[in-house]
Amino acid sequence: MTDHLQPKNWPAWATESVQIVEANPMWGSLAQEEIRQLRDRLLQLNIHRFEHIGSTSIPGLPAKPVIDLMAEVQSWDDMDLIADQLNPVGWNYVPPELDGREYRRFWVRVKDGKRAVHLHLMRPEELRWDRQIQFRDVLRQRPDLVEVYAALKVKLADENQNDREAYTTAKTEFILKVLDEGI
Template sequence: MKQQVYVHEWDGYHSVLKNRMAMKIQYIILLLFILIGHANGKITPPSFLNTLNEPMEYVKVFPYNHCWGIIFLNEAEILKLVLGKKRVIRIEHFGSTSIPGMSAKPIVDIIIGLNKFYLDGNEIEKLLNLGYNFIENSHYCQRFYLQKRGDISINLSITKYKSETWKDCLSVRDYLKTHPVSMRKYATIKNEAIEKGFYSIDKYSAYKQFFFKHLVKNARDWWCND
């Protein structure tokens, strides 16, 4: 049986053209940024390089699929080779696709823990060549956020190893793995969001926000006391 994949949707032909132009502009700016930057310097992508007019992604939730774990393992090996062992301390699979039995959007969440929080021009170029797009550069939470879409769909977070972002992502994952009642409740809320017609990522996330906020707090407390 052919596996269903995550699909982008656009609102009309003009939106397609507008998005393509925005992506071209983003790549041109990034390439100029790499060329101008010092070859061995520590460079971070400018914050205005968030993807412009991204195509609207509509949420689809699927039962757990063991293939998500295989996708993670394969991509993790590639990322280690690209960024290098000296830079990458650990790579982890987190989010709903990392939790056996949990329904999820078929998008694999990966987090990379670096020795220092920066990306140089060479590293940026390598990630672009792997098909990743920079979505967010947040110094507030020390995270680069990238996406890859195609035959496989990946959300990639890059942060400093053991940063607060690192701890939050992994504490929620491990909490849900060891607290089946909370896992089932979270799965129910996600399914409710779809049943109520909240297919856009903004509405879907907003519906889960109250529960997820408390989930993060409980996971932090549990992580600290474990």
């Protein structure tokens, strides 16, 4: 039996390096198409609330070329039913033991051997849902913060090129300042 908790057993996309690319004006429409497809597949499971979040949801912001989507799920008990709908079309479930974030259930859509889309499933009333949207919306209204965040992301990607978790953690201070202090 394969121990999926061991890094040596992870697929290549699970350990991709951090690559920041210039903003793509198509990210928004790509996200909407992904949401349309997900809605069609998951509607019978009472999953209908979706949001485009993360750096690709902020016009003009350089980012990893991975669309981040968030959807509301009523229960973690539905993961097998969700897998029945998503696995056949290239989605991979990352169990909480590997993801390390108990507040969500995480899916990765792989295209051409690379991450293309992340799906963050959260239950109703999850505080992080509102915080994701708040951060996105503040940056959409503040081009000055987009510029600062872009420079930070490029610097941190260079410093943490082979450690996605360290890259994500290193952005936390900036994100919290935006959320809590409204810089």
